[in-house]
Amino acid sequence: MTAHFLQVQDLTKRFSGKNQTPLTVFDKVSFNIDKGEFVCIIGHSGCGKSTIMNTLSGLDSPTSGGVIMDGKEVSGPSLDRGIVFQNYSLLPWLSALDNVRFGVKARWPSWSKAQIKQHSLDYLELVGLKGAENRKPAQLSGGMRQRVSIARAFATQPKLLLLDEPFGALDALTRGVIQDELVKICVKTHQTVFMITHDVDEAILLSDRILLMSNGPNAVIAESVTVDIPKPRQRGDIIKNPGYYTLRNHLVDFLVNRSASSHYKEQTRPLMSNPIKSQLSKEKSEPLAPRSCAVSEILPTGT
Amino acid sequence: MLSVSQKAALVSMIFLLVVIGFWEANSQPPKAQEALSEYELLMGGADQEARIPPPSAIAVKAWEELSDPFYDKGPNDKGIGIQLAYSISRVLSGYLLAAFIAIPIGFVIGMSPLMYRALNPYIQILRPISPLAWMPLALFIIKDSETSAIFVIFICSIWPMLINTAFGVASVRRDWINVARTHELSPLRTALTVILPAAAPTILTGMRISIGIAWLVIVAAEMLVGGTGIGYYVWNEWNNLDLTSVIFFDFNDRSGRHVVGPRTQ
Secondary structure, eight states: OOOOSEEEEEEEEEEOOTTSOOEEEEEEEEEEEOTTOEEEEEOOTTSSHHHHHHHHHTSSOOSEEEEEETTEEOOSOOTTEEEEOTTOOOOTTSOHHHHHHHHHHHHOTTSOHHHHHHHHHHHHHHTTOTTOTTSOGGGSOHHHHHHHHHHHHHHTOOSEEEEESTTTTSOHHHHHHHHHHHHHHHHHHTOEEEEEESOHHHHHHHOSEEEEEOOSSSBOEEEEEEBOSOSSOOHHHHTTSTTHHHHHHHHHHIIIIITTOGGGTTTTTTGGGSHHHHHHHHHHHSOOOOOSOSBOOOOOSOO | OOOHHHHHHHHHHHHHHHHHHHHHHHSOOOHHHHTSOHHHHHTTOSOOOOOOOOHHHHHHHHHHHHHSTTOBOSTTOBOHHHHHHHHHHHHHHHHHHHHHHHHHHHHHHHHOHHHHHHHHHHHHHHTTSOGGGHHHHHHHHHOOHHHHHHHHHHHHHHHHHHHHHHHHHHTSOHHHHHHHHHTTOOHHHHIIIIIHHHHHHHHHHHHHHHHHHHHHHHHHHHHHHOSSSHHHHHHHHHHTTOHHHHHHHHHHHHHHHHHHSSOOO
């Protein structure tokens, strides 16, 4: 097998209570992420996106299957994987700077105080929070809090950045601004990112590839859609790309009409055990050329 | 126009004057008593009714005691300052000992569901026991009244701190624990840098409840063990039938409470 940066193999999560039939949230989910890739996962709530995220981070363990990152199996939380939580999860008794410093100190315990401070300040500046570093989270707006959270994750320079609906709680305007910043930072750092989102436009703007999950229980990854609108993308320009609406319509159509279909569940399970592998090997042979069509591959689900 | 706080102060003063005036007016000795012989006075006089001393007598007594709080004329006659100091030192040593033990154990119970379930029955059985009920047992085992008083303070102030710490630690937000986990912090670092600050408000609440209880219990404990302290002082004056001193003490107790800890009421 070609060594992808991150390999998720046959991941299954089943919750079994005492007098209940076990609930299989997702079943044999497999996908890969390459270094430097930005992958989004979209699906209705309850399909297990967050559980997949927690498994990747190591906070939760799967019922069966495994995750291999950079040749090593993920068996617990690690500083190699930075996480931005949906509700920011800043420590409210620490200032913005101290929250970032918290991560940096944990990452490089041997650094000097001045070095830790400088590094933390650099990353706060990167997210546009210069001057607000001494404020407590309660004194920051929602958007600023999420920026601190992003700075904390980026500052530890993780190999993989996990974003759990990072903009879900923000208003549309703030969300746009921070998305633009995220695009900029990712271009600058070539960060590998895995992100959960509900927002189709956000997914198209940010990702190289979008994974579509069918509805739970027994959710599977139904399709992997490559977004080959050339990067860097601008919010204003992206909608003028001829492939944009084709792609958007395809995603929305999936979420509205096809995600619930049992089609993905019974009929095709054996074939779907590793749907992306074939996809990726094809991508390898024909590298991302600036094509006009945005939807390069939609996984044939019945073949 | 007066501000609300000025008005409140004025109303308070009026209440005070009314109550003190009523008290003063109703606790004067009967006129006839003044003409009695010394013998009759010693026998209680014509009026057999015992009266609460008037506020003026208490003010005189207070002035007398407070102008020389640190005199020491033998074991039965020490200044109010010395008595207070004894009580405060007992409360503080028992209380600090309790904090020293309750907070770490509370952490363990809060962080480990196993320990919580294992220790909870004992806590629930021991906690409702009246602190003073421990006194005979303490006196028997420790064989020292001074240490027994400290033990009673210890045992009464340990429970609120233990339970509040365990509760505070157990209810630290899952997200913050996850932040610590994803940053690969050791359990000790997690406890110190994440759980302690997050649980601090609850722990402090427990400490405040404890110091309040400790100050209530010390007076009763000292009435029992005797020797020194404000509890002993007030009981001693009661035995001397010196109600003026008893009432003086009751006001003084408030000031001791302020010395010992934050305003609990």
